[in-house]
Structures are given as structure tokens and as C-alpha cells.
Amino acid sequence: MTTPRQAPNVTLPRMSLSPSGRRVWPLLLGALLLVWVISQGVKVIPAGFVGVVFSSFSGVKPVVLQEGIHFVVPFVDKVNLYDARLQEVTLAHDAPNANDSEGAIRARSKEGLDITADVTVQFRIDRARAAVLHKELGRNYLQTVIRPQVRSKVRDAIGQFSAADIISTQRQAVEASITKALRDVFSRNNLVLDSVLLRELRIPESIAKAIEQKQAAEQQVAVERNRLQQSSISAQRAVVEAQGAAKAAIEQAKGEAQALSLRGRALRENPQLIQLTVAEKLAPTIQTVMLPSGGNFLLDLKSLGSVGATGTTTPAKTTP
Known part of the structure; x- marks a missing residue:
């Protein structure tokens, strides 16, 4: 049996700090502590x-x-x-992990039809009033204010319109109504609303087909009404043209009557014009020349022609 060997004793050298070293270490530790603080x-x-x-x-x-x-x-x-x-919250049927608080908004139209809306709201916090936001709402303002208020205001806005108007002509009006209502709510809660986006509005397929058929019928009625208006306008135009033609004929008759009246007055005042007019009308067949009224006789050109041929002269007939 062997006895265990004892380890040799090792004597470490002792380190001694000088008085100056003892003063430096506390100062160094204090400086490091101060820097950390x-x-x-x-x-x-x-x-x-x-x-x-x-x-x-x-x-x-x-x-x-x-x-x-x-x-x-x-x-x-x-x-x-x-x-x-800028932040956004989306309430839609295709949102990741959509549940009752994240999914699409189900509402009813003015006539009570079911409408499903996918909405995205863009917003930011009011930087100047972030302290009040922290004190009154905290970090959980998405769950306590934004999501429930968006759902409520979207339902209220959709309930003001009919389904046909919502899916056709009043989509922007629905967005405007939601935006106005949410802007007031966000402002009271130290949030700034940027925009409201209606991504999709869905109604039952049967209702959509009925609305489309109704709109098609209304468009057909509008077309027929337009045709009737055009026919009425054409008829009115014809009446106006006829009235214009009648007035023109009346005015023309009045002008002719007035011209005849003036001509008759002129003939009464100047009897010589009668003889001139008769001569002008008979000139192609009767060769008679009207001499001035002072001569008081007519000259027969035919007799003058015969005299020229025979060499004799026939006295002209004088009028009394």
C-alpha cells in the first residue's frame, strides 16, 4: 500500500498597492459608475x-x-x-388571421339587405398630443378605439343608402360619410385620420342580379323617354316651321296687296300711265305709237308701212 504524495507548497508573491494606487482605483470606479449613470x-x-x-x-x-x-x-x-x-388597419375577409375583430364588416343597407365591406383606414397619431394619447389610451388604441369605431361608422354609413346606390353611383358618397364620422372620432382621441378606402362591397348574388335587371329596365325606359322627347321636339319644330311659312305667306300677300294699292293710286293720279301700260302689253301685235299727250293723235305704223310701199300718203287719224 502506497501513501499519497503531498503536493508541494507553492508560495505566491504578494502584491502590495502603493498609497497612490489605492487612491486611483476608487476614482476610476467612481468615474465608470458616473458614466454609466x-x-x-x-x-x-x-x-x-x-x-x-x-x-x-x-x-x-x-x-x-x-x-x-x-x-x-x-x-x-x-x-x-x-x-x-402613417399606419393602416384593414378589416377584410382576406386579412391574415382574420377573426371577428379583423374580418370584413357586415352591415345592412337602407332596405335591410346584407352588405359586406372590406375597409382600409390610414391614420397617424397626433405628434403634439402624444402625451395625452399615452395617458388616456396607451399603446392599445388600435383595439380600444380604431377597430370598433371603424366598424360602427361603416355600418352607420351603409345604412343610409340603398344597395343599388351603394354598388353603383353612391360609393364615393359612402366613403365621404365614413370619413367625416371617423375624422371627428379620431380627433377626439388625439389621432389624425388620413383616408378611408372601401376596398370591396359585396351583396348576395341574387340581389345583385335583380338590381342589374332593374337598372337595365330603367335604362331602357330612359332611352324610350329620350326618343319621345326627340319626336316631340321634331313635331314642335315642324309646327314652328309651318307657322313661319304661314306668316311669310301672309307677309308676302300683304306686300303684294300693298304694291297693287300703290300701283292703283299711281295710275289714278297719272292717267297717261294707263296708255303706256296698254301700249307695252299690245306692242308685240299692234304697231301703234303713242305720241305725247300734247300732240293729241295716234300714229298707225302699219299704214305708214303701206304708204311707203305704194308711194302715197294716208293722213293720220286725229283724236278729238
Whole structure:
């Protein structure tokens, strides 16, 4: 049986600090502690965020920290970051993990028909009032305000319109009504509404077909009404043209009558014009020349022609 060998004793050299070294180490440790404490009071607010300071002594401070470096009281002030960039919430049937709080909005139209709406709401927090938002709502404002209010206002807006109007001509009016109602709610809760987007509105297929047939019938009626109006306009145009033609004929007759009246008056006042007129009418067949009224005789051109041929002269007949 062998006895265990004992390990040799090793003597370590003793380190002794000089009096100056004993003073340096506490100072170094104090400096490191001070740097660490100061670093706890330096807060950096990232781009697009704001900081809300909560003091253990005074509660939420009203001053909101904007982007950049800020100094707070270490271990007393706590900075809560809020995303101030544009955000959106979508309530749709095809949303990821859609459930009762995330899925599409089911509403009823003015006549009581079921309508399903997919909606996207874009918003941001009010940077200047982020402290009030933190104090009154906290970070859970999506669940406490936005989603329930969006559902409520969409149902209210859809209930003001008929299904036919919603899916045809009044879609923008529905969006405007929802936007106005939500803007008031968001403003009261220190949020800023950017836009409301109605992604899709769905109604039962049977109702959609009935509405389409009704709209087609209304369009046909409008076409027929337009044709009737065109026919009425054509008839009115014909009446107006006939009245115009009648008035023109009347005016022409009046003009002719007035011309005859003036001509008769002129003949009465100038009897010589009668002889001139008769001569003009008979000139092609009767060769008679009317001499001036002072001569008081007519000249028979035929007799003059015969005299010229025989060489004798026939006295002209004088009128008394």
C-alpha cells in the first residue's frame, strides 16, 4: 500500500498597492459608475417616432420628445416610444388571421339587405398630443378605439343608402360619410385620420342580379323617354316651321296687296300711265305709237308701212 504524495507548497508573491494606487482605483470606479449613470439618462428618439416621458415623481410629462438625442433623469424618467408614421388597419375577409375583430364588416343597407365591406383606414397619431394619447389610451388604441369605431361608422354609413346606390353611383358618397364620422372620432382621441378606402362591397348574388335587371329596365325606359322627347321636339319644330311659312305667306300677300294699292293710286293720279301700260302689253301685235299727250293723235305704223310701199300718203287719224 502506497501513501499519497503531498503536493508541494507553492508560495505566491504578494502584491502590495502603493498609497497612490489605492487612491486611483476608487476614482476610476467612481468615474465608470458616473458614466454609466449618465448613459442611462441619454435617450435617442428614432426617425418617425416620438417619446413620451413618464416620471416616477410627477407622472406623464406634457412635453413630447421629438427625433434626436435627449437627456432625462436616470432611473426616474422612463421614455415610451410611439410610432408617428402613417399606419393602416384593414378589416377584410382576406386579412391574415382574420377573426371577428379583423374580418370584413357586415352591415345592412337602407332596405335591410346584407352588405359586406372590406375597409382600409390610414391614420397617424397626433405628434403634439402624444402625451395625452399615452395617458388616456396607451399603446392599445388600435383595439380600444380604431377597430370598433371603424366598424360602427361603416355600418352607420351603409345604412343610409340603398344597395343599388351603394354598388353603383353612391360609393364615393359612402366613403365621404365614413370619413367625416371617423375624422371627428379620431380627433377626439388625439389621432389624425388620413383616408378611408372601401376596398370591396359585396351583396348576395341574387340581389345583385335583380338590381342589374332593374337598372337595365330603367335604362331602357330612359332611352324610350329620350326618343319621345326627340319626336316631340321634331313635331314642335315642324309646327314652328309651318307657322313661319304661314306668316311669310301672309307677309308676302300683304306686300303684294300693298304694291297693287300703290300701283292703283299711281295710275289714278297719272292717267297717261294707263296708255303706256296698254301700249307695252299690245306692242308685240299692234304697231301703234303713242305720241305725247300734247300732240293729241295716234300714229298707225302699219299704214305708214303701206304708204311707203305704194308711194302715197294716208293722213293720220286725229283724236278729238
